[in-house]
Amino acid sequence: MLPEPEKPTVATHWGTYRARWEGGELTALDPVAEDPDPSPIAGSMIDALNNPSRILRPAVRRSFLETGHRAGGEGRGAEPFVEVTWEEALDLAAAELDRVRKSHGNGAIYGGSYGWASAGRFHHAQSQIHRFLNTIGGYTRSVQNYSYAAADAIVPHVLGDKRGLVSRHTSWDVIAKASGLIVMFGGAPRKNAQVSSGGIARHIVGEAIATAQKNGAEIVSVSPIRDDTVGDPDPEWLPVRPTSDVALMLGLAHTLAIEGLADRAFLERYTTGYDRFEAYLFGRHDGTPKDADWAASRTDIPAETIRALARRMAGTRTFIMMAWSLQRADHGEQPYFMAITLAAMLGQIGLPGGGFGFGYASVNGIGNDVPEMSWPSLPQGNNAITDFIPVARIADMLLGPGETYDFNGERRRYPDIRLVYWAGGNPFHHHQDLNRLRHAWQRPETIIVHESWWNPLARHADIVFPATTALERNDIAAASRDRFISASHRIAEPAGETRDDFAIFTGLAARLKVEEAFTDGRNEEGWLRHLYGIARQRGSETGLDLPDFDTFWRTGLCLFPAPAKDRNLLDDFRDDPETNPLPTPSGRIELFSETLDGFGYDDCPGHAAWLEPREWLESPAAIRFPLHLLSNQPKTRLHSQYDSGSHSRAHKLHGREPIRMHPDDAAARGIGDGDIVRVFNTRGACLAAVRLSDALRPGVVQLSTGAWYDPLDPAAPDSLDKHGNPNVLTRDEGTSRLGQGPSAQSCLVEVERFEGEVPEITAFDPPAFAARPTAKTVEREG
Numbered sequence: 192m193l194p195e196p197e198k199p200t201v202a203t204h205w206g207t208y209r210a211r212w213e214g215g216e217l218t219a220l221d222p223v224a225e226d227p228d229p230s231p232i233a234g235s236m237i238d239a240l241n242n243p244s245r246i247l248r249p250a251v252r253r254s255f256l257e258t259g260h261r262a263g264g265e266g267r268g269a270e271p272f273v274e275v276t277w278e279e280a281l282d283l284a285a286a287e288l289d290r291v292r293k294s295h296g297n298g299a300i301y302g303g304s305y306g307w308a309s310a311g312r313f314h315h316a317q318s319q320i321h322r323f324l325n326t327i328g329g330y331t332r333s334v335q336n337y338s339y340a341a342a343d344a345i346v347p348h349v350l351g352d353k354r355g356l357v358s359r360h361t362s363w364d365v366i367a368k369a370s371g372l373i374v375m376f377g378g379a380p381r382k383n384a385q386v387s388s389g390g391i392a393r394h395i396v397g398e399a400i401a402t403a404q405k406n407g408a409e410i411v412s413v414s415p416i417r418d419d420t421v422g423d424p425d426p427e428w429l430p431v432r433p434t435s436d437v438a439l440m441l442g443l444a445h446t447l448a449i450e451g452l453a454d455r456a457f458l459e460r461y462t463t464g465y466d467r468f469e470a471y472l473f474g475r476h477d478g479t480p481k482d483a484d485w486a487a488s489r490t491d492i493p494a495e496t497i498r499a500l501a502r503r504m505a506g507t508r509t510f511i512m513m514a515w516s517l518q519r520a521d522h523g524e525q526p527y528f529m530a531i532t533l534a535a536m537l538g539q540i541g542l543p544g545g546g547f548g549f550g551y552a553s554v555n556g557i558g559n560d561v562p563e564m565s566w567p568s569l570p571q572g573n574n575a576i577t578d579f580i581p582v583a584r585i586a587d588m589l590l591g592p593g594e595t596y597d598f599n600g601e602r603r604r605y606p607d608i609r610l611v612y613w614a615g616g617n618p619f620h621h622h623q624d625l626n627r628l629r630h631a632w633q634r635p636e637t638i639i640v641h642e643s644w645w646n647p648l649a650r651h652a653d654i655v656f657p658a659t660t661a662l663e664r665n666d667i668a669a670a671s672r673d674r675f676i677s678a679s680h681r682i683a684e685p686a687g688e689t690r691d692d693f694a695i696f697t698g699l700a701a702r703l704k705v706e707e708a709f710t711d712g713r714n715e716e717g718w719l720r721h722l723y724g725i726a727r728q729r730g731s732e733t734g735l736d737l738p739d740f741d742t743f744w745r746t747g748l749c750l751f752p753a754p755a756k757d758r759n760l761l762d763d764f765r766d767d768p769e770t771n772p773l774p775t776p777s778g779r780i781e782l783f784s785e786t787l788d789g790f791g792y793d794d795c796p797g798h799a800a801w802l803e804p805r806e807w808l809e810s811p812a813a814i815r816f817p818l819h820l821l822s823n824q825p826k827t828r829l830h831s832q833y834d835s836g837s838h839s840r841a842h843k844l845h846g847r848e849p850i851r852m853h854p855d856d857a858a859a860r861g862i863g864d865g866d867i868v869r870v871f872n873t874r875g876a877c878l879a880a881v882r883l884s885d886a887l888r889p890g891v892v893q894l895s896t897g898a899w900y901d902p903l904d905p906a907a908p909d910s911l912d913k914h915g916n917p918n919v920l921t922r923d924e925g926t927s928r929l930g931q932g933p934s935a936q937s938c939l940v941e942v943e944r945f946e947g948e949v950p951e952i953t954a955f956d957p958p959a960f961a962a963r964p965t966a967k968t969v970e971r972e973g
Contacts, residue, residue: 235836454538
């Protein structure tokens with residue numbers, strides 16, 4: 192039996208909390224004292240346990256219950272559900288899995304998930320579903336993520352691996368002590384840094400920026416949104432035209448080169464291919480020098496401002512930060528390629544406080560000083576199916592089985608998916624062009640989902656298993672970007688008939704004769720003790736002294752000291768590039784990549800380049816849709832999680848997601864603060880409520896992601912979204928043939944006042960339920 196905790200701890204993606212009871216009732220989650228800047232998102236977790244959208248029993252789409260996979264997918268999202276017993280739901284799901292793998296092979300099963308469902312090391316939905324599917328023969332998987340897919344593809348071609356993107360960043364401590372100038376492309380938004388995969392003990396971004404400013408660092412925020420960056424005093428703001436950052440960096444680079452400010456010695460010793468890039472920069476082949484005047488015409492930043500910034504960057508220790516958000520746009524690989532090129536021209540890579548890094552404040556923990564230790568997680572096993580897709584190409588896959596596509600130098604073919612199994616994540620939040628996704632979602636024969644609430648994913652499923660929340664199960668959290676390990680105690684009884692993912696998959700595994708392979712003979716407590724034992728062993732190898740499991744479980748949180756040695760990206764390479772070469776073909780930073788050039792992609796050449804976006808404020812489409820939509824991360828929830836909770840709903844306007852507009856743009860359209868508006872383009876339309884703000888540059892509107900998709904007519908293929916989900920508007924096209932990442936930030940819209948009766952929000956209501964069919968259910972195959 193697990194020991195009784197002294198004061199129960201709850202570990203989440205947005206912080207670590209202590210449970211508080213009054214009169215035997217759970218009333219609050221209080222942030223741990225060690226956290227200097229806790230997130231308020233936890234305020235939604237308690238009331239969401241039993242709000243009306245909670246899924247309490249297994250349910251099956253009515254026509255699917257009647258006729259099985261022959262029902263087709265047209266009714267998904269519109270048909271009522273029938274609640275069934277656990278035995279019936281598990282039998283039905285196991286039979287469908289068995290039918291598909293026997294009739295079409297395991298490659299016809301797509302295992303969808305996303306890593307944000309739970310911060311725990313055991314109840315991690317992505318690990319659970321992948322482990323289960325691997326025990327029954329494998330599945331088609333996805334690679335990359337929506338956060339930095341394009342960067343994930345390009346950075347290894349330039350540096351040889353992903354350092355500076357996902358790991359081994361220069362620490363905030365080094366930046367705060369040594370940087371004289373920090374240039375932030377995309378800012379450093381505090382709202383993004385309130386979350387991090389795997390959990391958080393201490394939110395660090397606010398205090399890190401404050402320390403840097405106290406030490407004399409100047410901050411320049413390059414963003415269409417002024418309050419993307421926190422600071423006191425306010426950072427200098429360059430309100431760049433959206434998606435033109437590469438043009439700005441080229442203007443900076445041209446100034447460095449033409450004025451003799453580029454570090455030629457560094458370029459000669461540590462890079463390869465600069466001469467090919469410089470020929471492009473000077474326009475030797477296309478006749479167009481990419482100078483500050485050229486950049487000004489694309490960025491809307493004055494040429495003299497660009498030249499002055501280049502001189503400042505060359506005249507002091509400068510650190511270039513770039514948010515992950517810049518890659519979620521047309522040609523999203525290029526900002527990363529260009530940032531590394533610009534940092535190389537400054538010649539400060541590897542020096543304390545100089546160089547570059549990606550993702551600072553995109554999540555909490557980037558730049559955190561953490562022990563060099565790999566925390567254990569639930570083993571996923573081996574996948575016998577080698578096929579995969581880039582994660583953002585799911586609609587392409589479902590709509591075009593057998594079609595070919597390019598990806599990172601390969602010519603690949605989309606598989607023919609018959610069954611989608613999803614546990615953890617909500618594609619009707621994070622995918623683009625939801626009307627197109629709805630069409631694609633009708634194609635599979637069967638869709639099985641684990642969910643806690645009746646969100647859009649659950650509503651568009653055939654078989655729905657009700658899952659417990661983090662408050663209703665025991666787990667262990669330990670984040671790779673933080674220096675802690677925490678118990679996450681069960682502090683609430685499972686609502687209704689909910690079960691955790693492990694229990695659901697165990698039930699299916701028993702029916703498919705693989706229970707022992709899936710469970711490895713362990714229950715929840717057995718797995719927690721096993722994983723902690725591995726953590727304790729690895730900790731001792733790196734100098735971390737973890738208590739025994741029972742002591743850990745009672746006390747709940749272990750916070751480790753920061754490593755004594757400062758961390759600076761590529762310092763060993765700078766010290767001795769011959770002894771410590773990069774894992775690139777040349778061993779150096781590849782400012783021109785022969786590999787990339789050999790792919791022959793016109794949308795991702797061998798050097799960093801300005802490739803005009805297909806949809807931006809200077810494109811022909813801007814005549815009809817003259818506002819650039821930025822669909823960034825929300826302040827009040829993690830992605831779409833807990834949108835039904837009190838904290839998220841309290842910050843809506845008239846029950847709808849707020850859209851920020853510059854007062855000039857609103858006045859030109861007769862729109863006032865608080866008005867309900869229709870936001871639209873050729874892909875779709877949604878309603879939102881206006882908040883006026885001069886923190887945006889004119890011509891830009893901002894509508895955060897995560898509002899649960901709420902179509903006016905669930906049966907209509909291209910219905911108006913009533914709630915304010917920006918992904919009915921965004922483009923579902925790959926960033927390039929290299930990365931195939933999402934391009935949501937390349938999006939133009941128009942906004943108009945909504946006239947007429949405003950429809951009610953129904954996103955948080957449960958779906959319609961039907962009585963069991965009276966006719967005998969059709970016998971299913973398999």
